[in-house]
Structures are given as structure tokens and as C-alpha cells.
Amino acid sequence: xxxxxxxxxxxxxxxxxxxxxxxxxxxxxxxxxxxxxxxxxxxxxxxxxxxxxxxxxxxxxxxxxxxxxxxxxxxxxxxxxxxxxxxxxxxxxxxxxxxxxxxxxxxxxxxxxxxxxxxxxxxxxxxxxxxxxxxxxxxxxxxxxxxxxxxxxxxxxxxxxxxxxxxxxxxxxxxxxxxxxxxxxxxxxxxxxxxxxxxxxxxxxxxxxxxxxxxxxxxxxxxxxxxxxxxxxxxxxxxxxxxxxxxxxxxxxxxxxxxxxxxxxxxxxxxxxxxxxxxxxxxxxxxxxxxxxxxxxxxxxxxxxxxxxxxxxxxxxxxxxxxxxxxx
Amino acid sequence: xxxxxxxxxxxxxxxxxxxxxxxxxxxxxxxxxxxxxxxxxxxxxxxxxxxxxxxxxxxxxxxxxxxxxxxxxxxxxxxxxxxxxxxxxxxxxxxxxxxxxxxxxxxxxxxxxxxxxxxxxxxxxxxxxxxxxxxxxxxxxxxxxxxxxxxxxxxxxxxxxxxxxxxxxxxxxxxxxxxxxxxxxxxxxxxxxxxxxxxxxxxxxxxxxxxxxxxxxxxxxxxxxxxxxxxxxxxxxxxxxxxxxxxxxxxxxxxxxxxxxxxxxxxxxxxxxxxxxxxxxxxxxxxxxxxxxxxxxxxxxxxxxxxxxxxxxxxxxxxxxxxxxxxx
Numbered sequence: 099x100x101x102x103x104x105x106x107x108x109x110x111x112x113x114x115x116x117x118x119x120x121x122x123x124x125x126x127x128x129x130x131x132x133x134x135x136x137x138x139x140x141x142x143x144x145x146x147x148x149x150x151x152x153x154x155x156x157x158x159x160x161x162x163x164x165x166x167x168x169x170x171x172x173x174x175x176x177x178x179x180x181x182x183x184x185x186x187x188x189x190x191x192x193x194x195x196x197x198x199x200x201x202x203x204x205x206x207x208x209x210x211x212x213x214x215x216x217x218x219x220x221x222x223x224x225x226x227x228x229x230x231x232x233x234x235x236x237x238x239x240x241x242x243x244x245x246x247x248x249x250x251x252x253x254x255x256x257x258x259x260x261x262x263x264x265x266x267x268x269x270x271x272x273x274x275x276x277x278x279x280x281x282x283x284x285x286x287x288x289x290x291x292x293x294x295x296x297x298x299x300x301x302x303x304x305x306x307x308x309x310x311x312x313x314x315x316x317x318x319x320x321x322x323x324x325x326x327x328x329x330x331x332x333x334x335x336x337x338x339x340x341x342x343x344x345x346x347x348x349x350x351x352x353x354x355x356x357x358x359x360x361x362x363x364x365x366x367x368x369x370x371x372x373x374x375x376x377x378x379x380x381x382x383x384x385x386x387x388x389x390x391x392x393x394x395x396x397x398x399x400x401x402x403x404x405x406x407x408x409x410x411x412x413x414x415x416x417x418x419x420x421x422x423x424x425x426x
Numbered sequence: 427x428x429x430x431x432x433x434x435x436x437x438x439x440x441x442x443x444x445x446x447x448x449x450x451x452x453x454x455x456x457x458x459x460x461x462x463x464x465x466x467x468x469x470x471x472x473x474x475x476x477x478x479x480x481x482x483x484x485x486x487x488x489x490x491x492x493x494x495x496x497x498x499x500x501x502x503x504x505x506x507x508x509x510x511x512x513x514x515x516x517x518x519x520x521x522x523x524x525x526x527x528x529x530x531x532x533x534x535x536x537x538x539x540x541x542x543x544x545x546x547x548x549x550x551x552x553x554x555x556x557x558x559x560x561x562x563x564x565x566x567x568x569x570x571x572x573x574x575x576x577x578x579x580x581x582x583x584x585x586x587x588x589x590x591x592x593x594x595x596x597x598x599x600x601x602x603x604x605x606x607x608x609x610x611x612x613x614x615x616x617x618x619x620x621x622x623x624x625x626x627x628x629x630x631x632x633x634x635x636x637x638x639x640x641x642x643x644x645x646x647x648x649x650x651x652x653x654x655x656x657x658x659x660x661x662x663x664x665x666x667x668x669x670x671x672x673x674x675x676x677x678x679x680x681x682x683x684x685x686x687x688x689x690x691x692x693x694x695x696x697x698x699x700x701x702x703x704x705x706x707x708x709x710x711x712x713x714x715x716x717x718x719x720x721x722x723x724x725x726x727x728x729x730x731x732x733x734x735x736x737x738x739x740x741x742x743x744x745x746x747x748x749x750x751x752x753x754x
Contacts, residue, residue: 108465137436174504174680176543179613203608210610211539215504215680227577231676248617249555249752270676280531282538283611285507289576289677348559348598349617352502352543424577 165295170217178212180358187363194379223420232271237372255342261297295413310337326370493623498545506540508686515691522707551748560599565700583670589625623741638665654698
């Protein structure tokens with residue numbers, strides 16, 4: 099089953115989307131919003147599935163699905179925790195500035211609390227005030243949970259993964275060093291997070307989802323040129339159940355919690371990178387300096403995964419950076 | 427006007443509370459939840475105010491107000507950003523471990539993203555699995571905003587402060603060093619945030635609220651003994667409009683954003699401290715070692731402010747730490 103929230107007020111209107119992303123039908127009679135569906139998932143999932151089956155069979159009344167109509171699947175979320183599960187990415191970033199990676203980073207997940215009130219749609223512009231902030235994308239895999247009790251084990255956490263999708267974790271690179279230096283984590287440097295038009299239930303992904311990781315290349319295309327397509331199932335040191343258990347160590351997680359993988363990255367980067375920062379780190383290590391600039395106003399970023407037949411699984415993130423002017 | 431959310435489902439049921447905290451009347455016909463009220467504050471605030479005026483005049487049908495019935499005013503929030511605006515607290519913590527405070531900490535606010543899905547009521551137990559995590563409270567002032575556009579100035583931000591209250595930012599001290607060492611901010615070490623039973627509109631606070639700071643002593647009482655009552659209007663280096671503008675530098679803030687002052691602390695600590703960690707830092711500096719233990723299961727923490735007549739303004743946070751056992 100694939101789910102989307104079409105733009106409508108603050109929380110969107112829940113729709114079921116066909117597997118081929120061609121058709122959609124409203125599901126707001128079952129649950130008005132995706133949050134409402136997740137709040138009562140065990141009871142509502144079968145009803146949503148019935149609607150999906152009818153849509154797939156061509157017996158449900160439907161409309162043409164247009165990703166441009168989509169808000170983020172959760173236009174406002176209560177919890178967005180983003181990991182750095184591909185430790186090779188963190189190692190590259192450190193190496194580029196001549197720093198060692200602490201051994202503990204291979205054993206204890208890095209996680210930061212993201213801005214769950216700043217989720218945007220797949221085709222929305224990315225408003226940024228100043229190009230000098232160092233605008234970058236980060237292509238990631240995310241999972242969405244139902245209610246997770248505090249203290250769950252990774253094995254227990256696996257059963258709480260209800261939906262899967264992709265995000266662009268927009269990053270302002272030149273604001274990061276000062277924020278990390280203060281040790282309180284990212285804040286101004288992680289403004290927006292864009293989502294694919296749909297999220298999919300695990301069964302929709304077939305063999306590509308093993309309950310722990312999503313084994314497919316993740317494409318990041320900048321201004322029409324491929325930056326990378328690393329495989330998200332490779333070199334993910336901390337799998338999703340482990341990340342969820344880490345997040346739930348000292349408190350419960352509310353239904354609708356979004357857990358991110360961090361920038362997908364493979365050791366050696368033979369298939370490229372999922373953010374410009376990593377490209378620049380590799381340039382710094384290999385050539386002595388970063389040559390690839392960060393994004394400019396008007397730049398386009400596409401992020402997607404394809405199935406074995408070349409079809410987009412979640413729909414594509416396809417958005418442009420836009421100059422933002424504050425109110426006077 | 428004072429507002430509370432009585433326990434009801436995931437988001438509570440909005441109630442108006444009398445100024446003396448004795449009576450309450452439902453307001454869910456105006457807005458079902460406090461979030462809904464904040465989503466449309468300009469239109470709904472006058473209606474809520476009319477109801478409040480009737481309650482104060484004794485002409486509204488009302489019930490006895492019992493803080494034990496209260497959930498957090500926003501039982502689930504979309505955004506919780508917590509500052510460290512009383513820089514003297516940060517300086518003490520650093521001094522206790524022999525570290526200098528960077529000069530920039532006096533000029534650039536420290537802010538971390540908190541767990542907005544883990545808000546609990548004033549009388550709720552604080553569930554913690556392990557006393558060895560170093561259980562502590564932090565008494566703070568918070569403000570709640572309506573929608574704040576990106577890039578607002580502090581002067582513009584001031585007008586977005588709609589509600590004011592107090593919180594207990596529960597902290598697990600022994601989990602903090604490892605998390606801060608990773609530079610990604612607090613996560614497991616900041617599990618729950620408890621709120622006063624009510625939040626008040628700025629006009630309710632009279633001269634104590636100057637649009638920037640709340641000029642009253644904040645009491646923190648641990649197991650019946652006063653730990654501190656520093657004045658929240660003193661030594662707050664970054665006022666609330668400045669904190670909001672800092673948070674909104676690179677993106678908008680959604681209605682219902684909660685912005686915290688950080689642990690209230692006065693230079694010299696003559697009126698004590700608002701957390702045990704600060705008490706322990708002072709002991710370390712003055713006596714060479716910390717003597718005050720952190721909290722144990724069963725410990726009680728009360729946090730409140732009193733008006734000139736000695737009456738509780740927001741109602742009291744009054745809760746106990748409870749041993750938590752994870753699911754098997």
C-alpha cells in the first residue's frame with residue numbers, strides 16, 4: 099500500500115495511491131490525515147488496505163495522481179530523529195578535516211533531533227534566505243513508526259515500522275561548524291526536510307526490504323547530473339530497528355515518529371554520494387581542496403529509488419532552491 | 427486568560443481556567459484542542475477570552491479545576507526548542523569541570539531541539555528505567571508561539587508570544603557527557619518535559635511580564651526542601667524574542683512552538699538553583715566534590731511561581747519519579 103497526503107490545510111488529506119503511482123483515491127473517510135491513521139494503525143490499516151486493493155483492481159473511484167498536489171505525507175510531525183547510520187560518511191567528513199573517527203561511532207548510533215514541524219512536499223520549493231549558508235541536500239531513507247514503548251529491543255522495534263520513504267534533509271553546511279562546536283546539535287543548519295510524494299508499507303517493497311534495511315540504490319540528481327546512487331542496503335552500520343531502539347532507550351516514541359538513516363553512503367563511494375558535502379570531502383582528500391560548490395538559488399535536486407522495472411517506488415522528490423525574503 | 431488541556435485521548439480537551447485556578451469550563455466547542463486554538467489564534471482568542479470573562483464573572487457553567495486531571499497543555503507538540511539563556515548556569519557547569527566558557531556563548535544563544543512528542547502533565551509520574559542514568563529536574567520558563575515566519579527580527583518575534591508557562595525539563599545527567607561528546611546534541615539524556623497545569627496569556631501576568639522576560643522567582647522544591655528560587659527576570663542573557671528570532675533564522679516555526687529559557691539561574695546563586703546539577707557544580711567548585719545525589723525512584727519535585735499574594739500562577743508541577751520496566 100502507498101499513502102500520500104494531498105495539500106489541504108495544515109495536515110493534508112489522506113489518499114491511497116496505486117502501486118504504479120498513476121491513480122489516487124481519498125481515504126479521509128477512514129482517517130482524515132495520515133497522523134490519524136497512524137494513531138489507530140492496527141484498526142485502520144485493514145480498512146486502508148481494502149481501499150488499496152480496490153484501487154489496484156480498478157474498482158475504486160479514483161483521480162489522476164499528481165505528485166505536485168502532495169504535501170509531505172506528515173505535513174507536521176511530532177518527532178523526527180535522524181541518524182548517521184552510514185558511518186563511512188561521517189568518517190569521510192572527519193578525514194577531510196584531518197580528524198580521527200572515534201571508535202565508539204561504530205558501536206553507538208549518532209542521532210540528532212530534527213525539525214518535525216518543518217516537513218515539506220516533494221515538489222515544494224526549498225526557501226533559503228542566503229546562498230552563503232552553504233545549501234546542500236542529503237538523500238536518506240526514513241521509516242515511520244506506530245507507538246513505540248520505552249526500552250524496546252531492536253527485535254521488538256522491528257515490528258513498529260509501518261511505513262518507509264525517502265527524504266531530502268536540507269542542510270546549511272556553513273552554519274554547521276559553529277553549531278556542532280556548541281555541542282547542542284544542529285538547529286539553524288537543518289531547516290527543512292522534504293519527503294517523497296508517497297510512503298509505502300513494507301510489504302510493497304518485496305525482497306528489497308528485509309525488515310532492517312532497504313536494499314536498493316538511492317539516486318541523487320543535481321541539476322540533471324547524477325551525484326550518486328549508493329545502495330542503501332550496503333554499509334548501513336546501524337539498521338532501522340537498532341536506530342528505533344536507540345531512540346526509545348529512555349522514553350516512548352509517539353505514533354508517526356520518523357526515523358532517518360542519515361545520508362546514504364557506501365565505502366569507497368564508487369557509485370557517488372548522496373550529498374554535495376561528501377563530494378567536497380572526497381575532493382579535499384584526493385585533490386587538496388573542495389571544487390564542487392554548494393547549491394545556488396534555482397538549483398534542482400531529484401531524489402528517488404527505482405524498482406527492478408525502472409519505475410519510481412515512492413515517487414520522486416524534485417524540487418528547486420528558492421530565494422526567500424523575510425517579512426519587513 | 428489561563429488555558430489547560432484536561433486528559434482526553436492523545437491531545438486533551440481544551441479548558442479555560444479561572445485566574446485563581448479554582449474553576450474550569452470546557453472550551454472545546456471553540457477549539458477542540460489547544461493546538462487547534464493556536465492554529466487559528468487570531469480568530470479564536472477573542473472567543474476564548476469571552477468565555478474566560480464569563481468564567482471570571484461567575485456566569486459560565488464550570489467545574490472544579492483539579493490539576494491532577496491535566497495533561498500537558500499541548501500533550502503532543504510539533505516543536506520544542508530549549509535554550510540556555512541563563513549563561514551563568516552554563517558557565518558554572520563548565521567551571522566545575524575546569525573548562526572555560528567560550529566568549530561566543532554570551533553573544534550567540536545555545537539552543538537544542540527537544541522531544542516535543544514526550545510532553546507530560548504536571549502531576550504525571552516521570553517514568554525512568556535506571557537510577558544510574560542520573561535523574562535530574564530543570565525548572566524553566568517557556569513561551570508558546572503562533573506561526574512565526576522565517577527571518578523575523580526579535581522585535582517582530584515578540585508579537586508571536588501567545589502563552590507563557592513553566593516546565594520541568596527532565597534530564598539524565600549521566601547520559602549527557604557521551605551525547606554532547608558526539609556533538610549531535612541531547613537525545614536519550616532529555617526524555618520527558620512536564621508542564622504546569624495551565625499556560626497563561628501575557629496580559630494575565632501584569633507587570634511581571636515585560637514582553638521579554640518573566641520577572642518572578644521560580645521555585646524548585648525537591649522532596650519538600652527548597653533547592654532554589656532564582657528570579658527568572660534576572661541574568662537571562664537572551665530574552666524570549668531573541669530566542670525565537672534565533673530559532674526562526676532559517677525556517678518558519680509552526681503555531682504551538684514551545685521555546686524554553688533553559689534552567690533559570692542567577693549569578694552567584696544566592697537564592698539557590700533550579701536543578702541538582704548546578705548544586706553539584708557549586709559543591710565541586712567550593713568543596714572539591716559533588717555531595718548532593720541525583721534523584722531516586724519515589725523522589726518528588728515541585729516547580730511553581732507565586733504572584734504577589736502568594737497564589738500559584740500557572741498551577742504547580744508536582745510529580746514523582748517512578749521506576750519503569752520495559753515490555754518483555
